[in-house]
Amino acid sequence: IIKNYKDGYKIFLRYDVYKLLRLIPIQDVLSEDLYLNIAQYISSYLNTDFTAKHLHKMINFFERKRYYQKSLISKIGKKGFLRALIVNEIDVNNDRSNELLIQIMGGRWINERLICYDIKNRKIIWEKEFPVGLLQNFQVTDIDNDNNDEILCVAQSPCMEQSIDYLEKKNKYKLDTKHSYFMILNSNGEIKKINNRECLISSSSGFYIYKYLYLKSRKSFLLGLHSQFNNSIIKLELYNILNNKVDTLDIDYIDILSMNMEEDHVMIFHNRNNQLFKSVYNSDFELIKSYSHYFPESIRVFKLLNLENIKDRLIVANSYVLDDELNPIDTTHKIHHEFQVKDNTAYFIDKYDNEYQLCSLTFQKHNSINKLFIFVLFIELIIFVLYYYFRQILFLPFVSGESSYAVLYKILGSLYYWKIYGKLSFYRFPKNISRKNEKFYFLLKDLTTDYKEVYNRKSPILQIKLFQLNTQNELLLVQRIAHDIKNQVHLMNLQISDFDELTDSYNPSSSKELIKQIKPSLKDMYKKTLLLSGFSKLFDLNIREIDLSILLENLIMEFMYHPKFNQIKFKNIENSFWIEIDENLFLIALRNLIENALKYSNAESEILIELRILENEYEILIQNQGSISDKIIEKILAGSKSASSSGSGVGFLISKKIIENINGKCEISSNRNNVVVSIILPVKLNLEKVK
Structure with a gap:
């Protein structure tokens, strides 16, 4: 119905029709038949050009007038139409003095403005208007290392009423009220461009607001969406500022509450069906650990509570206080979400007994004793004491590592056990445990008659007697x-x-x-x-000068009928190698080593025998394909292990002792699938014979 008045026309609409018209502008669609039909009817009635845009502006005027009239009547003296909030500081003109970033919020139907104010010169440097509502989460940082700070912020647009001139300025703003945005502004307030594209990320249509985390090492932003009305699973996004592109990560969530950085780890707090989760990821976004806590009601409030001198972070969710692992902290009072923290105390205003009161909640770190830790510590202490006790009991004061010893243990006064230590450790008694000690003394006298007791220790559990054995070799x-x-x-x-x-x-x-x-x-x-x-002839050495090269050639020919003789390769230089040794004993040792190489070499693999001269020494290398672990080599050198399951392990040790007795060295090693025996002998040259 349209009625003519002195000052103009009044249009009357049914409430249900008007309610539909109110919703359409929020969806930014003015092509609906209802809008077009009403605009066309008014245009024909008034005989003027009346479009859907005019109808949209009229409805917004009417709604804004109704809202602010009601606000004035109900809250007069308590709240104004405009509010100013200092959101951050930025140095725009590089004068080493920061300018203020001031956000002007007009509430519904009024565009927000961002002002950069120069305190020093008391003037506004720039002012930008945004048609989207509720700018928040401001940060100022230099993201591209150009010595100019950028402004980071998000805008929550859905459910915000459009300004009167929204449709007229929509193309200028490049923003709409259907989406939420994450944006990067230059220091002059304009949207930053990278690779000729604006740094502006928009969400899908819906009631969302962006949560972001700047990953400085990656030059990227981690982006997630917060919404109290969304129940669908979304994936986190990674916005790379170097190429101005967004990648999707394989991390699911429904409602992001907060994202934080701690050392090299990313902490994400998110909500799923009243379940609060804390997920910790490494720098490659791999999940390290996760905590959760269930709330009986939906999570409407979430804040982090950082306290001084308390390392653990506290979390405030729905007025409940949780620790860093989302365990509830027992407090007699709930905390209001609008709080300020000073000296480990949270201050907030809450209503008690129908009166508003200033409340404070002080937090102190409770150093409780971990019972499990005390128990483990006690067990470790007992083990240490027992170890120290038995170490003192079992300690054997060997006088020399070159000597041989026999030890007799008497356990609990009824059981005897004995063992050989030192140079004779490769020898094994035929029996080493008995209820009587006569067997030990019989075996000891059979081994050698020249022994003496050098140590005796008694304890309630164990008695030890140590005998030094005097054998020539x-x-x-x-x-x-x-x-x-x-x-x-x-x-x-x-x-x-x-x-x-x-x-x-x-x-x-x-x-x-x-x-x-x-x-x-x-x-x-x-x-x-x-x-x-x-x-037995080892100590009656028959030293004479021989040619080592000829000795090796003759020794190798002894194996000409061996099945693996053709695998032997002898490398030698043309010169003779003169040396003073006991030929017979040296041949025994060398023959034993070559036999071992033939016995344990792989089938059809080469057995290399090489004779070469070093600075003041000759070296004989015997090498065959195969492999021996370091542990087995240690046991072979001790004479307690052979390369085969049937051997005693004494063969190599005997050869080694012979070579050492004629002032040589003998070593065994395994590398690159080869077993190498190296024999080093001192040089004794006869110049006339060499010539």
Whole structure:
């Protein structure tokens, strides 16, 4: 209905129709039939050019008048139409004095303005108008290292009534009221451009507001959306300011509450169906840990409470206080979300007994005792005491690492245990545990008659006796052991030979096959025992000058009938190598090492024997393909392990001792799938023979 009055025309609309017209401008659509039909009717009635834009402006005028009349009547003296808020500081003219960034908020139907005010000269440097409502989350920083600060902010636009001239200035603003925005402004208030594109990120249509976190090391912004009305899953975005592009991350959320940086970790607080989550990610956005807490009601309020002298961050959510792991802190009072913090105390105004009162809530770090920690510490202390006690009990004061010792342990007064230490540690007693100590003394006297007790310690649990063994050399012991078993093995070999002759007449094929399998093993054992029994001559060295090159060539030819003889490669220079050694003992040691190389080399792999001269030494390298771990090498050097499961491990140690006895060195190592034995001998040159 249109009525004519003295001062103009009045248009009357049904309330349900007017309610629809109010909603349409918010959606920024003026092409609806309802809008067009009403505008066309008014235009024909008044016989003038009346468009949908005029109708939109009239409705906004009417709504703004109604809103502010009601506001004045109900809140007169308490709230004005305009509010000013100092949001940050920025140095615009590079005079080393900051100018103020002031936000002018007019409420509904009035555009917000951002003013840069020069305090020093008392003047406005620039003023920008924004058709979108509620600018917030201001930060000032230099994002591109050009010595000029940029202004970061977000705008929450949906559900904000449009200004009177919104449609007329819409193209100028380049912003609308359907979306929320994250924007970067230059120091002059204009939207910054990178790669000829404006630094302006808009959300999808809906009731959202951007939350952002500046990742300085990445030159990027982490962007998420906060909304109390959204229930759909969204993914976080990464806005790269170097190329002005947005990438989508594989991190799901529904409602972002806050994003923070702590050292190199990104902390994201988000809400999903009344469940508050704290997710911690590393610099590659991989989830490290996560905490959660459920609220019976929707999370409307969320703030971080940073206190002085308290490392842990506190969280205020729906007036509840939570610790850094989202565990509730027991407080008798709830905290209002509009609070200020000073000296670990939160101050806020709340209503008690129908009166507004200034309230304060003081936080103190409670150093509670962790019972589990105390228990673990107590257990560790007991273990340490027991360790120290038994260490003192079991401590053996060895006089010299070059000597040999026998130790007798008496456990709980009824059980005896004994062991060999020192240079004879490769020797194993046939029995080392008994209820009587007579067996130990019998074995000890059988080993050597020259021993003495050098240490005796008693305790309620353990008694220790330490005996020093005086043997000329551990190789004499090896010789004795070899001599004892040599005769037995030789006897077994003769018996099997006799049995072999008997079976020839009867021709039992099964027995011959068995003998063929046993005989080579026994011959090899007999050969090894002969080798060990020859060490009694070790201290009667027959030193003479020989040519090392010829000695090696002759020794290698001894293996010409060995199945792997063709795998041996001998490298030598043309000169002779003259040296003073005991030829027989050296051949025993060298023959044993070459046999080991042939025995343990891989099939069809090369066995390299190289003779070369260093500065003042000769070096013989015996190398074969294979691999030995460092632990096994340590055991071989100790004489307690062989490269095969059946060996005693004494063979290499004996060869090593022979070489060391003639002032040489012998080492074994494994690298690059090769086992290398290095023999170093001192040079003794005869110049006339060399010529």
